[in-house]
Amino acid sequence: MRDLSTVFLLFLGFGFLSAQNKEKDTTKIIQLKEIVLIGKKAAIYQNQAKSLGSIDGYLNQSSLINMIKRGAYAWEPIINNMATERTLVTIDGMRIFGACTDKMDPITSYVEVTNLSEATVKDGQSGSLFGNTIGGSIDLKRNKTIFGEKKLEVQFQSGFESNNSQKILGSSLNFKNDKFYFDLDVMIRNAENYSAANNQEVLYSQFNKLNFSNIFGFKIKENKLLETSVIYDKATDVGYPALTMDVSLAEALITSLKYEVIPKNSTIENWETKIYFNTIKHVMDDTTRPNVPIHMDMPGWSETFGFYSKLTYSFEKHHFLVNLNSFYNKSLAEMTMYPNNPNENLMFMLTWPDVRTLYNGVFIEDSFNVSKNSNLTLNISLGNHLNTVACQFGLKSLQIFYPEMSDKKNRFLKSFGANYHFSKSGFEYHFGIAYSERAPSVSEGYGFYLFNSFDGYDNIGNPNLKNESAFESNFSIGLKKEKFRIKANASYFYFYDYIIAKTDSSLSPMTLGANGVRVYSALENAAILNTSLSFEYFINQFFTWNVQTTYALGKTNDNEYLPFISPFSYISSLSFKKNKFISEIQLVGNATQSNFNPEFGEDQTPNFAIINTNTGYTFKFDKNDLMLKTGVENVFDKNYSTYADWNNIPRMGRNFYVNLNYVF
Numbered sequence: 001m002r003d004l005s006t007v008f009l010l011f012l013g014f015g016f017l018s019a020q021n022k023e024k025d026t027t028k029i030i031q032l033k034e035i036v037l038i039g040k041k042a043a044i045y046q047n048q049a050k051s052l053g054s055i056d057g058y059l060n061q062s063s064l065i066n067m068i069k070r071g072a073y074a075w076e077p078i079i080n081n082m083a084t085e086r087t088l089v090t091i092d093g094m095r096i097f098g099a100c101t102d103k104m105d106p107i108t109s110y111v112e113v114t115n116l117s118e119a120t121v122k123d124g125q126s127g128s129l130f131g132n133t134i135g136g137s138i139d140l141k142r143n144k145t146i147f148g149e150k151k152l153e154v155q156f157q158s159g160f161e162s163n164n165s166q167k168i169l170g171s172s173l174n175f176k177n178d179k180f181y182f183d184l185d186v187m188i189r190n191a192e193n194y195s196a197a198n199n200q201e202v203l204y205s206q207f208n209k210l211n212f213s214n215i216f217g218f219k220i221k222e223n224k225l226l227e228t229s230v231i232y233d234k235a236t237d238v239g240y241p242a243l244t245m246d247v248s249l250a251e252a253l254i255t256s257l258k259y260e261v262i263p264k265n266s267t268i269e270n271w272e273t274k275i276y277f278n279t280i281k282h283v284m285d286d287t288t289r290p291n292v293p294i295h296m297d298m299p300g301w302s303e304t305f306g307f308y309s310k311l312t313y314s315f316e317k318h319h320f321l322v323n324l325n326s327f328y329n330k331s332l333a334e335m336t337m338y339p340n341n342p343n344e345n346l347m348f349m350l351t352w353p354d355v356r357t358l359y360n361g362v363f364i365e366d367s368f369n370v371s372k373n374s375n376l377t378l379n380i381s382l383g384n385h386l387n388t389v390a391c392q393f394g395l396k397s398l399q400i401f402y403p404e405m406s407d408k409k410n411r412f413l414k415s416f417g418a419n420y421h422f423s424k425s426g427f428e429y430h431f432g433i434a435y436s437e438r439a440p441s442v443s444e445g446y447g448f449y450l451f452n453s454f455d456g457y458d459n460i461g462n463p464n465l466k467n468e469s470a471f472e473s474n475f476s477i478g479l480k481k482e483k484f485r486i487k488a489n490a491s492y493f494y495f496y497d498y499i500i501a502k503t504d505s506s507l508s509p510m511t512l513g514a515n516g517v518r519v520y521s522a523l524e525n526a527a528i529l530n531t532s533l534s535f536e537y538f539i540n541q542f543f544t545w546n547v548q549t550t551y552a553l554g555k556t557n558d559n560e561y562l563p564f565i566s567p568f569s570y571i572s573s574l575s576f577k578k579n580k581f582i583s584e585i586q587l588v589g590n591a592t593q594s595n596f597n598p599e600f601g602e603d604q605t606p607n608f609a610i611i612n613t614n615t616g617y618t619f620k621f622d623k624n625d626l627m628l629k630t631g632v633e634n635v636f637d638k639n640y641s642t643y644a645d646w647n648n649i650p651r652m653g654r655n656f657y658v659n660l661n662y663v664f
Contacts, residue, residue: 049584049586049612049614049616049629049631050614050629050631050657050659051113051157051159051616051627051629051659051661052113052114052157052159052168052170052629052659052661053113054075054113055108055109055111055112055113055116055119055140056074056075056077056108058113058116058119059077059108059119059121059138062119062121063489063532063534063548063550064079064080064121064123064136064530064532065077065078065079065121065138066078066081066566066644067644068083068103068564068644068646069242069642069644069645069646069649069651070102070103070104070240070241070242070243070646070649071204071205071207071238071239071240071241071242071243071649072164072191072194072202072205072206072207072239072652073109073191073207073209073235073238073239073240074104074105074106074108074109074235074238074250075106075108076103076106077089077106077108077138078135078564078644079121079123079127079135079136079137079138080123080124080135080136080491080493080528080530081135081528081530081552081554081562081564081565081566082134082135082136082493082528083103083564084103084106084441085438085440085441085443085444085499086133086134086135086438086468087127087133087134087135087136087137087138088127088128088130088131088133088136088137088138089106089107089108089137089138089139089140090107090130090137090138090139090140091107091110091111091139091140091142091231091254092139092140092141092142092229092256092274093129093130093139093274093308093310094254094256094274094276094278094304094306095130095131095304095306095325095327095329096110096252096254096278096280096302096304097280097302097304097329097331097442098280098282098302099280099281099282099300099301099302099331099333100247100250100282100284100300100333101298101300101333101351101352101443101447101450102243102245102284102450102453104238104240104243104247104250104282104284105247105250105252105280105282107140108138108140109233109235109250110211110231110233110252110254111140111142111211111213111231112170112185112187112211112213114143114155114157114170114172114185114187115142115143115172115183115185115187115211115213116140116141116142116143117141117142117143117144118141119138119139119140119141120138120139120141121136121137121138122136122137122138122139123136123474123491124136124417124432124434124436124472124474124491124493125379125381125415125416125417125434125435125436125472126379126417126419126432126434128363128379128381128415128436129310129321129323129363130308130323130325130363131325131327131359131361131381131383132361132381132383132385132413132414132415132436132437132438132439133436133438134436134437134438134468134469134470134472134493134495135493142183142213142215142229142231143174143183143185144181144183144215144217145174145175145176145181145182145183146176146181147176147177147178147179147180147181147219148176148177148178149176149177149178150176150177150178151174151175151176151177152173152174152175153173153174153175153663153664154171154172154173154174154663154664155171155172155173155174155661155662155663155664156170156171156660156661156662157169157170157171157172157187157659157660157661157662158170158659158660159657159658159659159660160657160658161191161655161656161657162655162656162657163194163195163652163653163654163655163656164191164192164193164194164195164205164206164652164655165191165192166189166190166191166192167188167189167190167191168187168188168189168659169187169188170185170186170187170188171185171186172184172185172186173185178219179218179219180216180217180218180219181215181216181217181218182214182215182216182217183213183214183215183216184213184214185211185212185213185214186210186211186212186213187209187210187211188209188210188211189207189208189209190207190208190209191205191206191207191208192206193205193206193239194652194653194655195652195653196639196650196651196652196653197634197637197638197639197640197650197653197654198637198639198653199653200639200650200653202241202649202650203239203241204239204240204241204246204288204289205239205240205241206237206238206239207235207237207238207239208235208236208237208238209233209234209235210232210233210234210235211231211232211233212230212231212232212233213230213231214229214230214231215227215228215229216228216229223261223262223263223264224259224260224261224262225258225259225260225261225262226257226258226259226260227257227258227259227260228255228256228257228258229254229255229256229257229258230253230254230255231252231253231254231255232252232253232254233250233251233252233254234249234250234251234252235247235249235250235251236248236249236250238250239288241649242453242645242646242647242649243453243646244286244289244451244453245284245285245286245289245296245298246284246285246286246288246289247282247283247284247285248283248284248285248287249281249282249283250280250281250282250283251280251281251282252278252279252280252281253278253279253280254276254278255276255277255278256274256275256276256277257274257275257276258272258273258274259272259273259274260272260273266313267313267314267315268311268312268313269312269313269314270310270311270312271309271310271311271312272309272310272311273307273308273309273310274307274308274309275306275307276304276305276306276307277303277304277305277306278303278304279301279302279303279304280301280302280303281299281300281301282299282300282301282302283297283298283299283300284296284297284298284299284300285297285298293512293513294337294338294339294340294512295337295338296335296336296337296338297335297336297338298333298334298335298336298351299333299334300331300332300333300334300351300352301330301331301332301333302329302330302331302332303329303330304327304328304329304330305327305328306325306326306327306328307325307326307327308323308324308325308326309323309324309325310322310323310324311323317368317369318366318367318368319366319367319368320364320365320366320367321363321364321365321367322362322363322364322365323362323363323364324361324362325359325360325361325362325363326358326359326360326361327357327358327359328356328357328358328359329356329357330354330355330356330390331352331354331355331357331442332350332352332353332354332355332391333350333351333352334348334349334350334351334352335348335349335350335351335449336348349397349448349449349510350391350393350394350397350448351447351448351449351450352394352442352443352446352447352448353389353390353391353393353394353395353397353398353446353448354389354390354391354394355387355388355389355390355442355445355446356387356388356389356390357385357386357387357388357442358385358386358388359383359384359385359386360383360384361381361382361383361384361413362381362382362383363379363380363381364379364380364381365377365378365379366378366379370420373422373423373424374420374421374422374423375420375421375422376418376419376420376421377417377418377419377420377421378416378417378418379416379417380414380415380416380417381413381414381415381416381436382412382413382414383412383413383414384410384411384412384413385410385411385412385413385439386408386409386410386411387408387409387410387411387439387445387446387463388407388408389407389408389446390407394446394448395407397448398446398448398461398463401460401519402462402463402464405463405464409445409463411439411467413437413438413439413467414435414437415434415435415436415437416434416435417432417433417434417435417436417472418432418433418434419431419432419474420432426479426480426481427478427479427480428476428477428478428479428480428487429476429477429478430474430475430476430477431473431474431475432472432473432474432475433471433472433473433474434471434472434474435469435470435471435472436469436470436472437467437468437469438467438468438469439467440461440462440463440465440468440499440520442461443459443461444461444462444465444499444520445461445462445463445465445520446461446463447459447460447461447520448460448461449509449510449511449517451510451511451514452501452518452601453646453647454600454601454646454647455515455518455599455600455601456513456514456515456601457501457503457509457514457515457516457517457518458509458510458511458514458516458517458518459501459517459518459519459520460504460507460517460518460519460520461519461520462519462520462521465497465499465520465521465522466497466522467497468495468496468497468498468499468522469495469496469497470493470494470495470496471493471494472491472492472493472494473491473492474489474490474491474492475489475490475491476488476489476490482538483537483538484535484536484537484538485534485535485536486533486534486535486536487533487534487535488531488532488533489530489531489532489533490529490530490531490532491529491530492527492528492529492530493527493528493529494525494526494527495523495525495526495527495528496524496525497522497523497524498522498523498524498525498526498556499520499521499522500520500521500522500523501518501519501520501521502518502519502520502521503516503517503518504516504517504518504519507519523556523557523558524557525556525557526554526555526556526557526562527554527555528552528553528554528562528565529552529553529554530550530551530552531550531551531552532548532549532550532551533547533548533549534546534547534548534549535547535548542576542577542578543574543575543576544574544575544577545572545573545574545575546571546572546573546574546575547570547571547572548570548571548572549568549569549570549571550566550568550569550570551566551567551568551569552565552566552567553565553595560597560599561595561596561597561602562597563596563597563600563601563602564602564643564644565595565643566590566643566644567590567591567592567593567594567595567605567643568590568591569589569590569591570587570588570589570590571586571587571588572586572587573585573586573587580617580618580619580620581615581616581617582615582616582617583613583614583615583616584613584614584615585611585612585613586611586612586613586614587609587610587611588609588610588611588612589607589608589609589610590605590607590608590642590643591607592604592605592606592607593605593642593643596643601647602643603648605641605642605643605645605648606640608638608640608642609638610633610634610635610636610638610640611634611635611636612631612632612633612634612635613631613632613635614629614630614631614632615629615630615631616628616629616630623664624662624663624664625661625662625663625664626660626661626662626663627659627660627661627662627663628658628659628660629657629658629659629660629661630656630657630658630659631656631657632654632655632656632657633652633654633655633657634651634652634653634654634655635654636654637653637654638653639653
């Protein structure tokens with residue numbers, strides 16, 4: 001723990017010394033926000049190396065985000081080296097909860113790059129706009145047109161990848177006039193097993209996916225808008241080579257209705273209210289796996305009703321944001337085991353015992369100018385979190401371990417933060433402090449014999465867990481000049497009651513071959529340090545050199561390493577852009593993962609470095625555009641896996657791809 005504190009203080013001291021050495025200037029402040037914008041529509045198709053890549057690939061561009069990979073599909077995003085229990089992912093502000101006990105259906109899997117406008121990534125407690133979070137948040141904002149001169153745009157997309165024979169086909173339609181707008185997007189993907197280096201086939205890595213997205217908005221009055229939205233996503237025959245089971249069906253329906261007012265001649269800038277409903281069904285099975293000791297089906301369901309009402313207004317030097325938000329979620333998962341002997345009875349249990357979660361919260365933020373060069377932002381989030389176990393069978397199952405357990409558990413969650421921004425003559429400085437709390441997830445609080453194939457243990461939830469809390473300090477310093485940009489970031493989280501599964505040798509496992517049973521409990525404290533450094537150099541009007549490095553360290557109160565903490569990583573690229581032609585060569589690598597913890601199934605992953613290349617050109621045909629992107633990933637067919645590859649599954653070997661996008 002002392003090592004973490006020392007490194008953070010040294011990093012912070014560098015920032016203060018740099019700030020004090022700057023000359024005075026009267027340039028107007030440009031506020032430095034803890035937001036990373038990824039993609040926007042024009043950038044996705046024109047500036048990205050792989051225009052029809054996955055959402056996971058786009059999110060990985062952020063220094064705040066890493067991905068846990070269990071296969072070729074639906075990677076789990078982790079923010080500030082914290083998994084989904086400690087973070088928040090929304091789609092257009094809507095709370096959505098996965099239906100898989102093994103996290104095989106992250107919320108990011110329900111949006112496609114062709115309907116993504118931007119992904120807003122907020123660091124730490126500042127991401128608590130739609131609910132309490134410790135690690136940060138991602139809000140996936142879908143592409144939509146806005147009112148204006150009448151215009152119709154149609155696009156067709158197609159792509160192919162050589163390694164897994166992935167076929168990509170999509171189309172979108174966007175229409176607008178001064179009364180309404182309409183956006184429709186359809187994307188289909190089909191992929192076979194991919195191959196690691198030297199043509200080693202990685203079995204059970206195939207997938208099929210259909211994504212449909214529609215947004216329709218129209219004016220009620222000049223300054224009032226009504227908008228409807230639908231997402232339908234269906235994935236079938238999805239293989240997970242790192243796990244013992246695959247997915248026969250992952251299906252989601254996500255709907256919303258929004259009312260927005262933009263007052264005229266008022267201190268109120270915008271008032272937006274949305275009601276939403278989403279339902280997810282996720283079915284795991286192992287029927288395609290050979291030599292299974294006992295076949296199992298593990299379906300799960302999640303339904304969420306919710307709303308938020310967000311108001312922004314200004315008063316003198318203050319800019320206020322108030323958001324009331326609420327959701328009601330039903331999470332149910334079960335497991336049925338089919339003995340090989342037909343004379344034996346089926347075995348059944350609820351792995352999520354129909355847990356109902358009701359949350360009501362408020363987020364308030366005040367951002368005001370301290371001077372013409374500095375800004376201070378204060379925010380607070382308060383919420384009431386109520387869990388109810390609706391199924392008596394599931395409740396009685398958990399009462400085997402917790403006899404005094406009630407069917408209800410009420411929690412009060414709070415968080416607050418302060419962030420100071422300074423900007424002058426291209427120099428930017430930011431410092432923030434925060435406190436945040438979170439409730440245990442459904443698995444942590446109520447999971448019943450959930451098998452973790454990474455460490456080989458069955459996990460049991462604990463409804464008596466305290467709220468996990470963390471104090472946070474974050475710091476960044478940057479300099480922008482005509483020829484270059486440089487920025488350094490650091491964040492330090494000190495946890496109390498850090499929730500983690502601990503071995504209970506008195507219990508026997510349910511899963512055949514499991515190492516034992518772990519019950520969720522809380523460490524007295526833990527700490528995570530995250531650092532990053534980015535550098536961009538404009539060599540001339542055509543060439544740009546980019547470098548991004550990250551380093552993190554996480555430890556428990558016993559000075560043991562926390563799991564899934566990224567080692568030193570780096571990305572360096574040299575890009576060329578002239579008129580309609582772009583090209584790039586990229587070096588991506590990780591250092592050896594030496595700070596691992598075998599207790600949680602981790603081992604030492606060796607260092608690696610791979611090279612990717614890409615080229616693109618835009619052809620003009622009257623008013624129509626044809627954008628061609630081609631590239632090679634892992635050019636030298638390197639055999640490697642990273643710390644975040646579940647059970648050390650190897651990454652994809654050399655892969656050629658071609659993406660086409662036709663706009664008319």
